[in-house]
Amino acid sequence: MTNLQVKQIQRVELILQQLDALPTLSPIAVRLLDLTAAQDTEAKDVIQLIGSDPALASKVLKLCRCHPRGRAVSVTSLDRAVVLLGFDAVRNAVLSIQIIELFDGVPSPGDEIRGERALFDRLAFWQHSLAVAVACELIVASTSLRSRLKRSEAYLSGLLHDLGQLVLHVIMPASFDRVCELAEAYNLSIDQACRRIFGLDSHTAGKRLAEHWHLPHALADVLWLHGQPFNLLPELPHREMIGLVTLADALVRRQHLSTIGHVPRGEDLAGMCRDLGLEESVIDAIIPCLHEEVHARAISLGLDLETSTGLLLRSVSRANEVLGRLNATMRRRTTDFDSQTRTLKAITEFHASAIPSGSLVTVLGKVVQSAAPVLDGRFFAMLYQAREGESWQLLQFATDGRVLRCDMIEPPLPSTAIEDLGDDMQLSMEALTLLPWLTEYLGDADNLGKVRLLPLRCGWGVIAVLLYECETPAGGTMARIQLDALSRTWAATIAAAAQHHGARRLGEQLADANRSLADTQDELARSRALAAVGEVAAGAAHEMNNPLAVISGRAQILAQQVDRKLKPMAQQIVKQAHYLSNMITVLQTVAQPAVPKCRSTDLAELLARVVREVSPKNSSDGQVKLIVKETLPLVNIDPDQIARAVHEVLRNALEAKPSAQIELSVQIGGPDDRLKIQVVDDGPGMSDHTLAHAFDPFFSDKPAGRQPGLGLAMARRYVEAHGGRLTLENGPAGGAVATIWLSTPTGRQMRDVA
Amino acid sequence: MVRGNGSDNWAKKQVFTTGEAAEICKVSQQTIIRCFDAGRLHGFRVPGSRFRRIPRVELLRFMRANDIPTESLESAKKRVLVVDDDEQIVALFLDVLGRDDRFEVQTASTGYDAGVLTEQFRPHLVLLDYMLPDINGNLVCDRIRANPDLAGTKIIIVSGVVKPDEIDALMESGADDFVKKPFDIGELIKRMKDLLEV
Numbered sequence: 001m002t003n004l005q006v007k008q009i010q011r012v013e014l015i016l017q018q019l020d021a022l023p024t025l026s027p028i029a030v031r032l033l034d035l036t037a038a039q040d041t042e043a044k045d046v047i048q049l050i051g052s053d054p055a056l057a058s059k060v061l062k063l064c065r066c067h068p069r070g071r072a073v074s075v076t077s078l079d080r081a082v083v084l085l086g087f088d089a090v091r092n093a094v095l096s097i098q099i100i101e102l103f104d105g106v107p108s109p110g111d112e113i114r115g116e117r118a119l120f121d122r123l124a125f126w127q128h129s130l131a132v133a134v135a136c137e138l139i140v141a142s143t144s145l146r147s148r149l150k151r152s153e154a155y156l157s158g159l160l161h162d163l164g165q166l167v168l169h170v171i172m173p174a175s176f177d178r179v180c181e182l183a184e185a186y187n188l189s190i191d192q193a194c195r196r197i198f199g200l201d202s203h204t205a206g207k208r209l210a211e212h213w214h215l216p217h218a219l220a221d222v223l224w225l226h227g228q229p230f231n232l233l234p235e236l237p238h239r240e241m242i243g244l245v246t247l248a249d250a251l252v253r254r255q256h257l258s259t260i261g262h263v264p265r266g267e268d269l270a271g272m273c274r275d276l277g278l279e280e281s282v283i284d285a286i287i288p289c290l291h292e293e294v295h296a297r298a299i300s301l302g303l304d305l306e307t308s309t310g311l312l313l314r315s316v317s318r319a320n321e322v323l324g325r326l327n328a329t330m331r332r333r334t335t336d337f338d339s340q341t342r343t344l345k346a347i348t349e350f351h352a353s354a355i356p357s358g359s360l361v362t363v364l365g366k367v368v369q370s371a372a373p374v375l376d377g378r379f380f381a382m383l384y385q386a387r388e389g390e391s392w393q394l395l396q397f398a399t400d401g402r403v404l405r406c407d408m409i410e411p412p413l414p415s416t417a418i419e420d421l422g423d424d425m426q427l428s429m430e431a432l433t434l435l436p437w438l439t440e441y442l443g444d445a446d447n448l449g450k451v452r453l454l455p456l457r458c459g460w461g462v463i464a465v466l467l468y469e470c471e472t473p474a475g476g477t478m479a480r481i482q483l484d485a486l487s488r489t490w491a492a493t494i495a496a497a498a499q500h501h502g503a504r505r506l507g508e509q510l511a512d513a514n515r516s517l518a519d520t521q522d523e524l525a526r527s528r529a530l531a532a533v534g535e536v537a538a539g540a541a542h543e544m545n546n547p548l549a550v551i552s553g554r555a556q557i558l559a560q561q562v563d564r565k566l567k568p569m570a571q572q573i574v575k576q577a578h579y580l581s582n583m584i585t586v587l588q589t590v591a592q593p594a595v596p597k598c599r600s601t602d603l604a605e606l607l608a609r610v611v612r613e614v615s616p617k618n619s620s621d622g623q624v625k626l627i628v629k630e631t632l633p634l635v636n637i638d639p640d641q642i643a644r645a646v647h648e649v650l651r652n653a654l655e656a657k658p659s660a661q662i663e664l665s666v667q668i669g670g671p672d673d674r675l676k677i678q679v680v681d682d683g684p685g686m687s688d689h690t691l692a693h694a695f696d697p698f699f700s701d702k703p704a705g706r707q708p709g710l711g712l713a714m715a716r717r718y719v720e721a722h723g724g725r726l727t728l729e730n731g732p733a734g735g736a737v738a739t740i741w742l743s744t745p746t747g748r749q750m751r752d753v754a
Numbered sequence: 755m756v757r758g759n760g761s762d763n764w765a766k767k768q769v770f771t772t773g774e775a776a777e778i779c780k781v782s783q784q785t786i787i788r789c790f791d792a793g794r795l796h797g798f799r800v801p802g803s804r805f806r807r808i809p810r811v812e813l814l815r816f817m818r819a820n821d822i823p824t825e826s827l828e829s830a831k832k833r834v835l836v837v838d839d840d841e842q843i844v845a846l847f848l849d850v851l852g853r854d855d856r857f858e859v860q861t862a863s864t865g866y867d868a869g870v871l872t873e874q875f876r877p878h879l880v881l882l883d884y885m886l887p888d889i890n891g892n893l894v895c896d897r898i899r900a901n902p903d904l905a906g907t908k909i910i911i912v913s914g915v916v917k918p919d920e921i922d923a924l925m926e927s928g929a930d931d932f933v934k935k936p937f938d939i940g941e942l943i944k945r946m947k948d949l950l951e952v
Contacts, residue, residue, distance in 0.1 A: 538917060542885055545914025545935040546840050552936035553846040577936050585916045585934075594918035 012199045018171045019208045028053055029098040032091055033214065046087060047078045050094065059097045060090060085152075092156040095215075096133075099159075100126065103166055125166055127298065128252065133158030134293045135248035138286040143278050149241055157222040160215075161245045164206025164223060165190060168198065184322065185329075191227075203227070230275035240276060247272040251283060255290060343482040346374050347489050354493050360386055363497040364464065365401030367456075367490040372399035374486060377468035379451065381442070383409075384464035384494070387502055394441045407441045421455045421465065442467070454483075456491035463495045533697065534591030541584050552577040586710045590697055593717040596638030603635050603642075604628045607666060607677070610643050614650045622654045627665040635675060637742065641718040645726070648711035649679045649738045656683035656736065675724075675742040685730040694728050715740075764827050770808045778813070779822050789816070831858040832950050835877035837868040837894065838912070839887050843935075847881060850939055865889035869897055877907060878950055884913035884924060892927040899928035908949040912937065 025033075028049060035045055050057050057078055082090050103122075136158035140151045169176040175197060183193040191201035206223030209215075215223075218238040225233060226245040233239050250267040270280045354366035368380045381396045396405040442448060447469065454466040466487070552574050559570035611624045646664070653662050663680045686694065693699045695716050699709040716726040724742040731737040764778060772790065776783040789795040790806050795816045797808040808816075810827075817824050834857045836847040844861050851857045860875045862868040865888045872880065880898065884891035891911060898904050911924050914935040921932055931945055 541916040542914050545916075546843060549914065549935035549937060550840075550842045550846055553843075553850065553939060556939045557846075557849060574936075574938075581914075581934075581936055588916045589918075592917070 009199065015168070015171060015198060015200060015205065016208055019167060019205060020212055022167065022170070022209065022212065025102070025213050026098055028056060029094060030214070032094050033216070035087075043079070043082045043087075046082050046090060050078055050090070056094065056097065060093050089152040092152040095156060096159050099163070103170060122166070122169070125162070125169075127294075129159050129162055130297055131252040131255075131290070131294045132161060132245065132248045134297055135251050135286065135290055136244055138290060138293065139244060139248060139278070139282065142286055143282050145240065145244065145276065145278070149244065153218065154241065154244060157219060157226075157241055157245050158248050160206075160219065161222055161226045161249065162202065162206070163209060164202030164204065165194075167205050167209050168194065168202055172198075184325075230272065243272065243276050247276060251287075252290075255287060339482055342374070343486055346370055346486060350486075350489060350493070360384075360494070360497045360501050361395065361403060362401075363494055364395060365397055365403065367464075367466065367494065368397040368399065369401035370490065371466060371468065371486075375454075375468050375470055377452075377470040379442075379467075379469035381467040382464055383467065386498060387505075409441075421453055421462065454487055456487050456494060458488065458491040458495040460495075463491050463498065466490070530591045532591075533587060537584055537588035537591055541588060544584060545581055548577045548581045552581075583710070586714055587697065590710060590713045590717050593641070593714075593721045596641050596718075596721050598636045598638050598722075600634040601637050601639045601642075603632050603637070603666060603675075606639055606643055607646060607664060610646045610650065611664060614647055614654065616654065620659055622658065622660040622662065624650055624654070624662045624664055627663055629665075629667060632666065632668065635742070637722060638718075641721060642740075642742075645715035645718040645740060646677060646679075648715040649726070649740070652712055653679055653681040653683065653736065653738070656681060672743065675740075677740040677742070679738045680731055680733075681735040682733070683735050685734050686728065686736050691728055691730070695726075768810045770810065770813055772806050772808070775808050775813055778827050779817060779820075780826075831856060832878040833858045833860070833875055834946070835859075835868065835871055835875055835880045836861045837863075837865075837880060837886070837891070838883040839863045839885075840883070843883070850943075854943070863887075865891075865894050868894050872898055872901075872904060872907070876904070879908045879910065879946060881910050881912050881946075882929070884911055884915050884920075892924050895924070895927045895929055910942075910945060910949065912942075 031049055032046065035049065050060055061078065061081060133155045136154035137151050140146055140149050140154040145154075165176075168179075179190060179193040179197050182188065182196065183190050186193075188196075191203065194201040203224050203226070207220055210220035210223050218241060221236060221238060222242050222245050225242050227249065228242075228246070230239075230243040230246070233242055236242070247269065250269055250272060254267075254269065269283060273280045273283065350366065350370035353369065354363050364382045364384060368382065371377070372380065378399075379396075380399060381394055383392060383394050385392045392409040394407045394409060395403055398404055439448060442451060451467055451469050454468065455462045456464045456466055555570045555573035555577065559567050559574065562570060607626055607628070611626050615624050616622050650662065650664065654660050661682045664677070665680070666675070666677045668675055695713050697710055697713045699713075712726075712728075719726040719740050719742070722742055724740060727739050727741070729737050729739075764774075767774070770778070772786045773783050775795075776786045779786070786795065786808075787806065790797055790808070795808060796812045797806055799806055814824060814827060816822075817827065834851055836844055836851075836859060838844050838847070838861075841863070844863065848859060848861065851859045860871055860877070862871050865886045868880070868882070868886075871877070880894075882891045882894055886894070891913065895909055895911075898907055898909060909929045910931045910933055911921075911929045912933045912935060913924075915921060915924075916934070925932060930949055933942055933945060
């Protein structure tokens with residue numbers, strides 16, 4: 001059960017409780033009901049009872065004189081009335097008087113406030129009820145129903161059939177007015193509107209009241225069931241009475257004898273007549289006397305009604321009023337509809353053209369493009385902030401969405417100023433107080449006074465402000481609510497674009513972070529691997545160098561003692577032992593190079609020495625050309641380490657190609673005066689695989705077993721120990737280019753690499 | 755254990771007669787006896803006789819105290835102490851240096867032995883391994899350098915260590931040179947000769 005349903009049930013209960021709290025019938029009426037219901041009641045009891053209330057007695061007499069038979073027999077006293085008209089007629093007269101008086105005595109809460117505007121007209125209500133009552137009576141009197149239904153009961157049933165409406169009105173006048181309003185606006189019946197608002201209709205309310213007042217069952221059922229199609233009614237002894245009231249009600253509405261409730265709906269009067277076993281002609285017969293009879297009864301009941309002609313005129317004028325109101329409503333709705341259509345069209349077109357995944361500026365341009373025809377403006381600019389914390393930008397647009405000008409707002413704009421902007425405001429003093437800098441950027445607008453600001457708000461606040469120059473405010477041509485819808489659509493799309501933009505940026509940052517994480521992990525893995533290599537090498541150095549020393553030493557002694565034939569073998573043993581030992585040393589150096597022992601060094605001289613060392617004796621095996629274009633200052637480096645590094649790089653280049661022509665150049669330059677030592681060879685260059693692994697210990701792209709791939713690794717470690725970098729790449733000419741960058745030629749920022 | 759094969763008697767002798775001491779010091783026997791009896795030259799008398807005997811160490815002290823050249827007492831050979839815990843390395847050194855008659859060699863396999871032998875053998879040169887079973891070579895180095903009597907003793911570290919920092923530390927504790935294992939025998943001998951100014 002939904003919350004709404006629960007609430008409605010509670011409301012129904014409340015209404016029913018209030019019904020029970022209504023004043024009850026006077027003791028006279030109650031006693032009268034008892035008396036007339038009893039079989040053995042005598043006339044004098046009834047007369048005595050009514051006589052005890054002189055005011056009631058006179059009203060009863062007045063009413064009885066209007067009775068068709070009363071008029072004929074000249075009722076002058078209560079005795080005669082009871083005798084001539086019978087108990088029932090008198091009882092019904094008393095009841096109708098009592099009930100009308102009862103409700104007249106109950107003030108409707110809020111009556112005085114609502115005053116003239118009260119939509120439920122009690123007089124009109126009684127007028128309608130009376131008309132139905134009279135119609136019932138006339139139908140019974142002039143048809144075969146006469147034999148089955150009592151006239152006075154028919155009259156009372158008609159009079160009280162809509163009592164439920166009156167009760168609801170008494171209990172909740174304001175709400176009931178709302179019911180009337182709703183019924184009129186949506187062309188509903190009062191009961192349909194009642195059910196919508198109260199959760200119960202006037203029929204149920206009427207039934208409850210009848211029970212509360214101990215009205216006869218037949219009457220209670222009329223109150224409850226009237227208006228329902230005859231064939232749907234349960235098999236009740238007073239089924240015909242209910243059908244009669246329904247018929248009379250429809251007849252009265254058809255005759256415009258009442259202005260209350262819904263307009264006639266073209267009920268099938270003929271069908272209703274057939275249900276009751278009547279000829280349709282009966283209706284035609286009673287209509288002429290209906291109006292007069294209603295008028296007469298009204299007077300006798302103290303209802304100050306107009307003449308039937310007046311009533312008709314008033315009905316017509318009421319109908320005209322309603323028609324006029326309907327017309328106005330229709331016109332207003334048509335205008336609204338036109339405007340809504342335009343808005344919807346604008347939104348649809350905007351959605352079709354603006355893609356949130358486009359760039360933010362494109363989307364802003366699309367907003368301007370969409371706004372231009374709707375706002376009928378000339379100059380368009382957009383004040384926006386791509387992301388929280390970034391500076392605001394003012395973009396000027398052509399009406400087709402092209403960017404004309406872009407300004408960064410300096411100093412940064414406090415976003416509170418933007419949030420404080422009113423909806424669609426003129427560039428007034430107020431706006432200029434909030435955004436004093438604005439005029440500086442609006443040189444292109446014809447008339448600053450006509451520039452308007454339209455803040456585009458989305459869920460979390462103002463996402464952008466649309467500035468436009470316009471003769472008339474947008475509200476003039478477009479309803480506030482539609483401008484709101486448009487501006488929110490624009491805002492949502494801009495927000496989506498901003499989000500998209502942000503998400504993309506975030507994605508990129510994440511990718512960057514991942515890359516750098518991967519780099520860091522690589523670096524960490526490399527340094528871990530190197531540390532492990534260093535430990536192994538240090539351990540191996542001690543464990544292996546002793547046996548190697550024995551091998552080498554013994555072989556040296558052997559070499560001195562054996563004959564010439566065996567001597568080279570012994571020497572080979574010596575050489576290989578030293579080679580192995582050397583490898584361990586280099587490996588250890590690669591893993592943990594010594595802290596550079598820096599001193600002022602003549603680099604040109606150092607390089608020249610290295611070139612002499614590495615240059616092949618036979619120039620056909622390759623040449624190294626040293627190029628030093630400028631006079632180099634003394635640099636603070638560890639000459640041994642740098643010499644070794646350059647040595648290894650040159651050796652690598654020489655080994656890449658027989659008869660290599662190598663250029664070794666050195667220069668100082670760049671933004672931070674970096675020292676750049678470059679080795680360019682004319683070899684075949686390096687494959688991607690080689691480039692990626694050239695610095696790995698023991699990597700070699702030469703056939704396995706030729707050279708230990710430790711040279712470049714060691715060179716890089718020495719350079720890194722100086723806080724520099726050694727890079728390898730393929731040069732434009734095809735050969736490999738190795739570059740040693742030493743960040744500080746003067747060695748001030750030398751760092752230790754452990 | 756003396757493995758040297760020197761032909762000089764004085765060099766091997768541990769106890770001298772007054773006649774021998776006089777010859778070594780190039781003074782008369784009477785002078786030696788007088789000094790002995792005056793207590794300036796310590797010694798002992800052979801039990802059951804009156805023959806005076808002078809231990810080598812006391813004779814050397816006496817000679818130095820009186821500015822008498824000690825060359826004649828010492829051998830022309832250079833005393834070399836090899837300290838290494840690897841027997842094969844020791845054997846290699848004995849082979850290499852033993853075949854060279856310019857060297858007289860003794861060996862030790864622990865830092866402790868090295869200390870004792872440095873006092874007794876008074877080597878001109880110590881070939882010192884770094885990694886020893888008891889104390890490390892640098893401590894042996896420190897001890898030798900702390901003893902003024904051994905001021906002239908040269909030390910060459912012969913080791914398989916490769917860390918430049920460790921090598922630097924060894925040199926700082928007073929070693930005169932560092933030779934990495936495995937070594938070139940010719941190169942090692944050259945360095946030894948350079949240090950001993952042979």
